[in-house]
Amino acid sequence: MSAPHLREERRGPVLLLTLNRPEVRNAISPEMACRLADAFAAFDADDALRVAILTGAGEQAFCAGGDLGRTLPLLSGDRAPEDDWDRRFLNEPGLQDRSALRRAAPAKPVIAAINGLCLAGGMETMLGTDLRICAEGAVFGLPEARRGVIPFAGALVRLGRQIPEPVALELLLTGGTIDAERAREIGLVNRVVPQAEVLERAFEMAAALAENGPVSLREIKRVVRGSSGLTLDEGFALEDEAKRIVMASEDAREGPRAFMEKRKPRFVGR
Known part of the structure; x- marks a missing residue:
């Protein structure tokens, strides 16, 4: 049996959520989206949990966006639903929004531990988090316009509120990328650290938050x-x-x- 596309681990009052498809740069599959939506809802309802950390498996990527072979063809109608994950992803009201922290996001803090590439839908989900620590080699971008589509998981609305609008429009219209230092410079992330320290620093931040009211x-x-x-x-x-x-x-x-x-x-x- 294949591993689930999202791993969950409780460490005291902190919930660690790991996007778990490193072989495809943690691209968002219908299963991953469903599991994320469920995990965020359960986290918000659990009084014992105070903070969540979202990261990606492996050392290459946080998340490279929606799976171009499975998720986007399903949304465009180029692929028919094949299993319950596909059907939930297409038909369950609010699921796609919950999975991308777009609507009904947790009331509690969510920290992004960005360990590599953070692109397209992965960057859109990151925009829904509250605090962000990224690796020195992290890369950010929204390449949708280059593929004839648009970001539709929150970036068109959120990005220009989080960084200067001309910078947001440059990223969106050109489909280009920025590195970690530029991301920190424009206020997109809070900290830039060596890759080996990303998760450790995220847990330090989470522990500090968990002590507050x-x-x-x-x-x-x-x-x-x-x-x-x-x-x-x-x-x-x-x-x-x-x-x-x-x-x-x-x-x-x-x-x-x-x-x-x-x-x-x-x-x-x-």
Whole structure:
């Protein structure tokens, strides 16, 4: 029996998700998309998990995008569904969005550990993560226009909000690539590290986040993401709502108490 296209591993409060098709640069198959959608939903519903890390198997690629032999022909109608993964991928409402962190993304933080090529649909999924650590040799690009198609898993909307619009348009319209240093320069990634350290550094970041208040993390992410494109007053309304939610939580009482008592807080996520 072949290995699943997505590996899942729990390490305390951190969930490690590994795209597991290294022989094809971790290209997104219908099975992988289905498993990702399920894994993100389960992660969000599990109170014991605080942070997720998404990475790719092997040393060559984080993800090279949609599988040109299986996934894209299925979407274009050039290939008929062959199994339950194919049928779920085509017919289950919201599945493609969930798998690419496009809609119904987890309320909790997701870290991308980018270990190599990050292209097309792989880059689009990366754009849905919250924090990003990449290898020195990582390469980023959206080559869809060169193949007569377009990015449709969030890049057309998200990229220009995360980096300067002219830079986003250059990447999208030319289909060219940028290296890790350029990605850091324009704010696309948080850290650039030697490839051998990518996952270790991602776990260090995840451990730091996991010690913080879960309600605080959720509301910070919700307001920052939700206020994009709103007026200041509309954004402040979201912030005020988050303040009410957080300050009414048990965690908001525990944090200052633990500080005064010189001990680590025991957050419960409510």
